[in-house]
Amino acid sequence: MEAGATGPWNKRNNLGPMPAGLNPTRSPSYGFDSFQFFPNFVIIFGASGFTTHAHWPTGPHSHIIEVDMYFRPPTSHKERLGQELTVTFLNDIILEDASPLEGMQAMLNSRAVKEFHLNDEEILVRHLHKTVADLVREGEQGGGVEK
Numbered sequence: 001m002e003a004g005a006t007g008p009w010n011k012r013n014n015l016g017p018m019p020a021g022l023n024p025t026r027s028p029s030y031g032f033d034s035f036q037f038f039p040n041f042v043i044i045f046g047a048s049g050f051t052t053h054a055h056w057p058t059g060p061h062s063h064i065i066e067v068d069m070y071f072r073p074p075t076s077h078k079e080r081l082g083q084e085l086t087v088t089f090l091n092d093i094i095l096e097d098a099s100p101l102e103g104m105q106a107m108l109n110s111r112a113v114k115e116f117h118l119n120d121e122e123i124l125v126r127h128l129h130k131t132v133a134d135l136v137r138e139g140e141q142g143g144g145v146e147k
Contacts, residue, residue: 023047030046032046036128040056042055048071049069049070049071050069050070051070051090052068053065053066053067061109065094067091069086071083
């Protein structure tokens with residue numbers, strides 16, 4: 001059974017032609033397109049379905065990540081197993097991506113580390129932090145949040 005983070009590797013499970021905004025090069029080895037919605041929502045479209053990721057703060061130093069995966073109904077047991085393997089594989093990737101975060105948070109909490117320098121490959125992370133800092137500064141200056 002072959003599966004990856006973007007879905008089962010089964011061409012019969014393909015969703016068909018993608019809308020113009022997805023897989024713009026029409027690559028046959030298309031993986032996924034990811035869209036970030038400020039402040040806490042991500043939707044990732046792949047050739048065999050899509051996932052949503054919501055990040056929910058639970059305190060000043062913690063949060064929960066909620067991930068939902070959506071596939072077409074399987075037409076065989078093999079397709080169903082591929083979907084389950086995809087869920088397992090994606091879970092491992094998310095845990096791997098998130099594993100450094102506890103250590104980073106511990107360093108920040110210790111106040112031994114005052115800042116992190118992000119390179120150009122992390123431009124979206126830099127933009128997120130700048131946007132949040134701007135909104136916090138505006139709130140602290142009494143600007144409040146628009147309703």
